[in-house]
Amino acid sequence: MANQLQLLILDDEPIVGKRLAPALNKLGCEIETFEDPERALKRIAEKEFHIVVTDVRMENIDGLQVLEKVLAQSPRTKVIMITGYATMEIAREALAKGAFDFIAKPFTPGDLRKIVAEAAKAVGFSLKYDAEAA
C-alpha cells in the first residue's frame, strides 16, 4: 500500500462525494470518489485502498455487497458504511460482515472525519484530526 492514506468514497448521490471529499482532504489523504458501484469495484480490483466509505442503499449493487467484495479482496481495508435508511438490523448485518463502522445520514463532515481518523489509526496511519475543529 502507498505511504499516503488511500481512501475511496462510493455514493450514488453525487452531492455526497462532492461534499465529503474536500472535508476528508483536510486529513491529508488521497481520495477517489465514485457514484457507480460497479466502477468503484473495478477500481478496487486494480488498487488497494486503506479505507472505503460506501453508501448502503444503491441500485444494482448495495453497500453490503461492496463490503463483502472489498474485504474478500483486501481484508486489511477498513469499510465505513453510511446510510440514510439506518436500522438496527442493517447495522448489525454490516458489523457481522466486517464493517469498521456504521453511521446514519445526515452527519457532519466532522463526524466522518473522526471515524476516518480512527480507521486510519487501525491501519497504521496517524492523521491530524482535530476534534475541536470538527
Add this chain to the structure above:
Amino acid sequence: MAVIIISSNSLPKAAQIAAETAKALNYRCLGRELLREVGEKYGVSEERLHKTLDELPSLLGVNAKAHALYLAYIEEAVLAKLSQDRVVCHGLAAHLYVRGVSHAFKVRVLADPSELIRSIMREKDLSPEKAAKDAKHEEALRSRWSLDDYRVDEAAPSLYDLIIDLSRMVPEEARMAPGEAVRIIMETSSHPKFKPMTYSVKAVNDMELASRVRVALLEHFPDVIVQADGAAVVVETTAVPREKGKKVEAIEKLVRSVPGVGHVEVHVANDIIRQAAESFR
C-alpha cells in the same frame, strides 16, 4: 459502550446471572440498587420506585401519574449509565425502553419452573399449589405491566437476541448454577454484530437526552412524546387552540433549560376530546 440487558421471569435469577456475567466481563452490574440513587435525586422513596417496577398503577399504591413520572426517572438514570459504561443491566425494565440499539444485547432467562415454585414457596411461605398459582399470576401481571407501559409483552421472544431456558440446561446442575448461562451469554454477546458503532452509540445518546427532556416536562405536561436527534429535540403534545401558543412557549422554555439541547421543535395536535367537551358546556 457495550451493553448486556438481562430480563427474566425470576428477578433473583436475573440478578444472579447479571452479577456473574458482569464479574466475568469486568463490566459494571446495574440493578435495583440504582433506585436508591434515583430516589435521593427526586425525593421519592425507594419502596415506591420498586412498586412502580413491580406493580400496575393503583389508587392504593402508586397512582397512574406518579407511576409514569417514576418510570421516567428510572429510565433517565439507566440511560445515563448505559451511555457511559460497559454495563450488564437487570431488574430495571431496560429491555422494554432500550430499543433499536444494535450494541444492546438482550437476554431473556427462563427460570426452571420447579425451582421458581420452590423459591416462591420459601420466600412467601406457600404450599406448592399456591406457589404455582402465584407464579402464574406474577407472569400475567408482568405481561400486563409491560403492555400497559411499553406496548410490548416482555415475554415476547422477538424482544430478545438470546433466550436461555434453564430447565433445558444440561447437565442438570447447570439449571441451578449460573455458570453455563453466563458462558453462553459471554460467547454470544462477543459476536461482532453486537459491538458499539457510531450509529448505535448515537442512538443511546439520543435516548438519554430525550429521557432527560421528558423528566423536565412530565410533571407539567404528562402527555408529551419526546424524541432527540443529536442536540435537536422534538416534542409532540396536544392542546386546545386557545392554549396552543402558551403551551408551546412553556414547553420550549423548559426544554431549553436541559443541558445538551440545541434546537427545539414543539408539534401540537388539536386536543379533540377537550375541545368537544368544552363545546358542550
